[in-house]
Amino acid sequence: MIRTLLWLVGGVLLGGIIHLVVILTLPQLAEETVWTRIAPLDADNRVAILPRPAPGEPNPLHLDPELVYGVCRLDLSAGPGFISGTLPDAFWSVAVYNEDGIVTYSTTNRDGIGQTLEMGLFNAAQTRLLAQQEIDIVDGLLVVEAASDNLIVLVRLAPPHEIMRERFENRLSSLRCGTRPVT
Amino acid sequence: VRESALQLGRSEGLQFVATADDEGNGLDRACSYLVQGRVPVSSFWTLVAVDEAWTSVVAPQTDGALRSSQIIRENDGNFIIHVGTQLRPGNWLELAGEGPFALAITLYDTTALSGFNAADMHMPSLRREACR
Numbered sequence: 635m636i637r638t639l640l641w642l643v644g645g646v647l648l649g650g651i652i653h654l655v656v657i658l659t660l661p662q663l664a665e666e667t668v669w670t671r672i673a674p675l676d677a678d679n680r681v682a683i684l685p686r687p688a689p690g691e692p693n694p695l696h697l698d699p700e701l702v703y704g705v706c707r708l709d710l711s712a713g714p715g716f717i718s719g720t721l722p723d724a725f726w727s728v729a730v731y732n733e734d735g736i737v738t739y740s741t742t743n744r745d746g747i748g749q750t751l752e753m754g755l756f757n758a759a760q761t762r763l764l765a766q767q768e769i770d771i772v773d774g775l776l777v778v779e780a781a782s783d784n785l786i787v788l789v790r791l792a793p794p795h796e797i798m799r800e801r802f803e804n805r806l807s808s809l810r811c812g813t814r815p816v817t
Numbered sequence: 818v819r820e821s822a823l824q825l826g827r828s829e830g831l832q833f834v835a836t837a838d839d840e841g842n843g844l845d846r847a848c849s850y851l852v853q854g855r856v857p858v859s860s861f862w863t864l865v866a867v868d869e870a871w872t873s874v875v876a877p878q879t880d881g882a883l884r885s886s887q888i889i890r891e892n893d894g895n896f897i898i899h900v901g902t903q904l905r906p907g908n909w910l911e912l913a914g915e916g917p918f919a920l921a922i923t924l925y926d927t928t929a930l931s932g933f934n935a936a937d938m939h940m941p942s943l944r945r946e947a948c949r
Contacts, residue, residue, distance in 0.1 A: 667821045689877040689913065696822035696871050698923055699881035700863045703823070725860050725925060729826040740826020742926050744860070788823055792861065792925065796880065 661734065668735030671695060672705055672786055679812040681706045681717075681789070683803050702791045702802050706811035708755060710783040713816050714769065715755035717787050719809035722802055723749055724792055730755065730778060731786040739778045747776065751789070751809065755780050760816070769816060787811065822871070830859065830925040836917075838945045846874065846915050848948040849901030854941030855894060856922065857929030861885045864922050866900065866912055874918050876902075876911040883910050896941070903949070 671694060675682045684703035687693035697703060708715035717728075727742040728751065743749065753776040756764055761779045763769050771777070789809065793802040825832060837843050838850060856862055864883040866874045875881050883898065888908045890896045899905035900920065902912045912918065920943070929938055 664821065668823060671821060687873060687881075689873045689875055689879075689881055691872060693867070693871045693873060694822065696824075698863050699865065699873065700884050727826070727829040727926070729823075729829060731823070735821055735824070737824060737826040740828045742828055742860075744926055745828070790829065794886065 666694070667733075668695070668731060668786065669733050669784070672707060675705065677705050677707045677786075679706070679708065681807055681809045681811050683807050698790075700792065702793060702799060702806055704789040704791070704806040704809060706787045706809075708785045708787060708811070708813060710755060710757040710760065710780060710785065710813065713813040714757075714760045715785065715787075715811075715813050716753065717755075717789075717809060717811040718752045720749050720805075721751055721789075721791060721809075722793075722798075722805050724794055724802070726751075726789060726791040728753065729788045729790070730780065731788065732780070732782050733784040735786075738780060741776070752776060753778060753787075755785060755787070757781075757783055763816065825923070828926075830923060830927055831929055832921055832923045833940065835920045835922075835943055838943045840945070842945060844918050844920065845948075846902055846912050846918055849899060849903050849905065849946040850920075851944045851946055852898040852900060852920070852941050853895065853944070855896065855939050856924060856941060857927050857938060859885075859924035859927035859929070862922055862924045862927075864898065864910060864920065866910060866918050866920055868916065868918055874912050874914055876913040879911055883908065898941075899946075901946070903947070 681704040684697060684705055687697045687699055706717060729737050729740040732738050754771055755778045757780050791802055791806050793799045862885045868874050873881055888896050898908040898910060900910045
């Protein structure tokens with residue numbers, strides 16, 4: 635009797651562990667992630683404009699048709715990342731995604747940075763170098779610390795009118811984005 | 818929710834999605850709906866209609882979304898927005914096709930849920946009107 639009960643409890647425990655492991659690893663097993671969806675856009679170390687979602691067409695990234703999106707993929711193992719340039723006088727925001735598509739940092743131009751976007755992205759080792767003043771940075775650089783090397787930087791820009799859309803897309807694609815090797 | 822979509826960062830804004838009206842009935846394109854009231858303070862907001870796969874169901878020849886700067890408001894600041902495939906006066910988000918849909922309102926740069934209380938959480942009502 636005791637033995638049967640022990641087997642039963644053991645079985646339930648083992649089943650519970652397998653269940654938890656499967657549930658927790660499922661997100662990593664997903665084949666379609668933000669990372670793979672951005673991959674065909676040729677956005678490595680440059681800002682690519684995401685195509686506007688058209689009515690009746692799938693919109694897997696859940697893009698807002700009223701906004702213009704610029705995306706840039708960075709690999710910090712090549713050096714600290716940067717994105718810099720000026721943007722039009724309208725609402726814009728920046729979000730940094732890790733490889734799993736989770737936002738690790740975000741800000742908007744209302745947070746006192748106006749029209750100039752100067753952002754540096756540093757992984758843990760580079761942050762240490764930064765603290766030891768081994769890396770030179772310009773004054774006023776927005777320093778963002780990242781936990782992983784593979785990052786997606788997304789800039790959302792809101793043209794006030796439809797007619798400004800093309801001009802805003804051009805301004806967005808003229809942002810510079812990439813990595814700078816530590817010398 | 819993991820949907821491999823480009824989610825909004827916390828400081829960028831919030832998105833609310835409605836799949837049912839105030840009485841709990843699922844939204845269907847055979848009916849017209851009335852979105853009435855106001856939303857929490859934000860720089861601007863957009864309203865879109867999508868199906869389950871997040872494909873836009875807004876009529877193709879329109880802008881594809883309603884934006885807070887485009888709509889007409891009442892004297893008290895509240896708005897009334899008609900949503901549906903049938904022609905409506907005033908603010909009208911024209912839909913196309915048939916079947917269920919969801920309404921997504923995205924508040925950019927909003928103060929909602931950023932403080933310690935939820936006093937600013939005014940969401941509009943969503944009532945069903947006539948059905949075909």
